[in-house]
Amino acid sequence: MPTDIEISRSVAPRPLPEIAAEAGIDPRHLEPYGNSVAKVSLDAASELADRPRGRYVVVSAITPTPLGEGKTTTTIGLGQAFRHLGRRGVIAIRQPSMGPTFGIKGGAAGGGYSQVVPMETVNLHLTGDLHAVTAAHNLLAAVLDNHLHRGNASGLDPWSISWRRVLDVCDRNLRHVVTGLGGRDDGNPRETGFDITAASEVMAVLALCDSLPDLRARLGRIVVGTDRGGDPVTAEQLKAAGAMCVLLREAIKPNLMQTAEHTPAFVHCGPFGNIAHGNSSVVADLIGIRSGDYLVTEAGFGADMGAERFFNIKCRASGLVPDAAVVVATVRALKAHSGRYRVVAGRPLPEEMLRENPDHVLEGAANLRRQIANVRAHGVPPVVAVNAFPSDFDSERRAIMQVAAEEGARAAVTHHVAKGGIGAADLAGAVEDACTERADGFRMLYDDDLPLLDKVDTVARRMYGADGVDPTPLARRQLESCERNGFGRLPVCIAKTHLSLTADPSRPGAPTGWRLPVREVRLSAGAGFVYLICGDMRTMPGLSSSPAVERIDIDDDGEIVGLS
CATH class of the missing domain: 3.10.410.10 (Formyltetrahydrofolate synthetase, domain 3)
Known part of the structure; x- marks a missing residue:
């Protein structure tokens, strides 16, 4: 099978106005960034308001191994598969952070024949949204330190300051730093640190707002610390929120791209999945939900994390109600959940893990059962996607299907990485059936008034x-x-x-x-x-002993090499 980047370069992208037109978006709402990506004006949402609402599907997973189990590829493959059923699919995913791109992952926009193209564009800079978030976040940090230097009129307690700086790289040396060293004109020395941009609250704000006025209001509510009486000090009080919003004026617009099979793809925002809420933007969903028969979006990590936050944070903000949830499962992950194997990112799977053993799959099935229950707790029908790998055995995939059947969940084996949309057609059929169910009705896990x-x-x-x-x-x-x-x-x-x-x-x-x-x-x-x-969490990752940055380069023809 060709590499991901070879597949990406073999695709002849269709003109974006054609992709937009199929999604019901008037080309006048497009703001091109080169030939392969365009910003979509926020006016498109109001113009589409009279169109029928599509089905809303979230893709989550069992608790993954460090290698990941293919939620993004499944999201893209499922979106492509609906066309093979005579339906119009649209996808919405997060923008990859360049920290992981240059770290272990090496790329994060799908793979094989289920990816967003061009691969280089989506993984490297895109339209600069992450840089705008970085700039807006650090502008507030600069205003805060200047506020302290100029007399601290708000009475901000320096020991209460929670606002750090951010950068879109993995750099452990920046986790804990001292700023303001030097003479009196160089600021007030204090301990602080850096987080990765994907962990910034500004990123979470951008992903959860539904309009430019909402973005401006949310930025103003950001709390940077407390005064000596314990009351919050906000970005509005520091007079920074307006300028921050100016820096994000273009970043709030979703980015429209296409998949390897020309399915419309919104790539927008990238909040961390284990720090923030780990979902792409509300704005993209408000446009995408009326751009096709099915909007497929992805929630970070397992259903206990990304899907729970999708239901209880993102859906609270957007007002949208999900129709079904896909839980991605793999043979290798369920074998790992048996407790018999150790999987390490960047290393080959243990040799004994590659031997046929459906009993070990069943031993690890408790995690799948829990994640199915987590989806059902919100009144949403679950569908198990058995993401097929070449190293699997049919008996092992059947074991996962057996567990899903015992839990009363629909399930399908999917080969979308190797075969594209047609390889996920069975999964699309199962999702279509699940979307007609909604027997219990969607519900949040807890009430707002609960402490x-x-x-x-x-x-x-x-x-x-x-x-x-x-x-x-x-x-x-x-x-x-x-x-x-x-x-x-x-x-x-x-x-x-x-x-x-x-x-x-x-x-x-x-x-x-x-x-x-x-x-x-x-x-x-x-x-x-x-x-x-909870536990030992890092908001600024470090590079591994063999990061992707060592393999990424540019050849004599100007082509990027080493992305994976």
Whole structure:
């Protein structure tokens, strides 16, 4: 099979006005960035408002191995597959962060015959949205430090400052830094640090707003710390929010591209899946939901994380109601959940893991059962997508199908990476059937009025299978501060490892008899959620011993090589 980049370069893209026209978007709403991507004006959403609403499908997964189980490829393959059933599919995915692109992943826009093209464009810079987020975020950091330097009129307590700087690279040396060193004119020395841009609250704000006025209002609500009386100090008080919005004026517009089979693809925003809510933009969905018969979007990591946040954070913000949820499962991941194997990113799978053994698949099936239940807890019909790999055996795939049947979930084996949309046609049929069900009706996991700690406890018990929550004294004080300052009605976003249902990445399967440790609480008032850090979480990744950056280069003809 050709490499991903060879497949991408073999595709002859159709003119974007044709792609837009098929989606019902008037070409006058397109703002071209070269030949392969265009910004879509926000006016397109209001113009499409009278069109019928398509079915809304979210793609999630079981708890993945460090290698990932193919949610993005499944999202793209499923979107392509609807055309083979005589339906119009549209997809919406996050923009890849260049940190992971130059780190372990090497690219993050699908693969094989289920990818967004051109591969180089989508993985490297795109239309500069991530840089705009970086600039807006760091502008607020600069205004904050200037505010301290110029007398601190707000009475901001320097020890309470939570606003760090961001950069779209993996750089462990920037996790903890001291700024303001030098003479008096060089600022006030203080400890701070950098996060990766995908973890920025500005990124989460951009992904959750539904209009330019909403973006401006949310930016103003960002809390950077508290004054000495414990009251929040906001970006609005520092007079930075307006200029931040100016920097994001173009970034709020979704990016329109196409898949290898010319399915319309919105690639917009990239909030981290284990720190922020891990979903692409509300704006793209508001346009995409009326651009086809099916809008397929992706939620980061397993259904306990990305899908839970899709349901309880993104759907709260957008008002859209999902019709079905796909849970991607692989043979290798369920074998890993048996606890018998160790999978390491960047290394080949253990040799014994590649031998035929459906019993080991069944041993790890508790995780799949839990994730099916997590989808059902929200009243959404689940569909299990068995993402086929060449190393699988039919008996092992049948074992996954057996588990899905025992749980009463629809299921289909999908070969979209090797065969494109036609390889996902069975999955598309199963999703189409599920979208007619909606028997219980969509529901949130918790009410807005529930206290924050009770919201966390609800997620921990019902999504993760925990026996409860153990907040540190610091976390308790921070939760009480959020409640006292009027943020108690916000949803919660639990930042934990994506490699386990627990906060411990070494515990596969669906463990029981454990409690969720909450180490720290941070407020994302602009984005509209409170996020809780559980276990050892990094908001700035580091590079591996053999990162993709070492393989990415440019040849004598100006072609990029090394992306994967």
